[in-house]
Amino acid sequence: MRTSMNATELLIWSRLRGRKVDGWKFRRQQPIGPYFVDFYCPAAKLIVEIDGPAHQGDATWAYDLRRQAWLETEGHRMLRISVSQISRDLNEVIETIYVVLLEQEKRGFFRRPHPPAPPATSPRAAKS
Numbered sequence: 001m002r003t004s005m006n007a008t009e010l011l012i013w014s015r016l017r018g019r020k021v022d023g024w025k026f027r028r029q030q031p032i033g034p035y036f037v038d039f040y041c042p043a044a045k046l047i048v049e050i051d052g053p054a055h056q057g058d059a060t061w062a063y064d065l066r067r068q069a070w071l072e073t074e075g076h077r078m079l080r081i082s083v084s085q086i087s088r089d090l091n092e093v094i095e096t097i098y099v100v101l102l103e104q105e106k107r108g109f110f111r112r113p114h115p116p117a118p119p120a121t122s123p124r125a126a127k128s
Helices: 007-019 058-073 083-088 090-107 123-127
Strands: 027-032 035-041 046-051 077-082
Touching (some): 007 027, 046 058, 077 090, 083 090
Antiparallel strands (some): 027 035
8 A cells, every 4th residue: 555646646536535526435545355446436336546657567467457357356347547548638537437437326236325415504604
């Protein structure tokens, strides 16, 4: 597990955290079995992996494929997104994640999470 995120991961995390994608909760650096995944939505069993330069090379690619096969065997769906996709159009990447969440919902693999709670108001604000 890494304790810090690179710039691309920070960018996408800023858009996933706090249930910003239609109320879906994501976790970062989530352990699943013997692996850690970049981002995980437990309700949808959706893994979002960011593929950058570290994922290039035959040995790394073979490891990634074995890892993905194991995670999918456990019932998870993996969405791989390249650093270049995020740099090119972050909004399109978030839209793609949202579409996959809707596909997972249609498959019925999970229960729909509650939408985010409205911001709390103080009793004083309600009296005004």
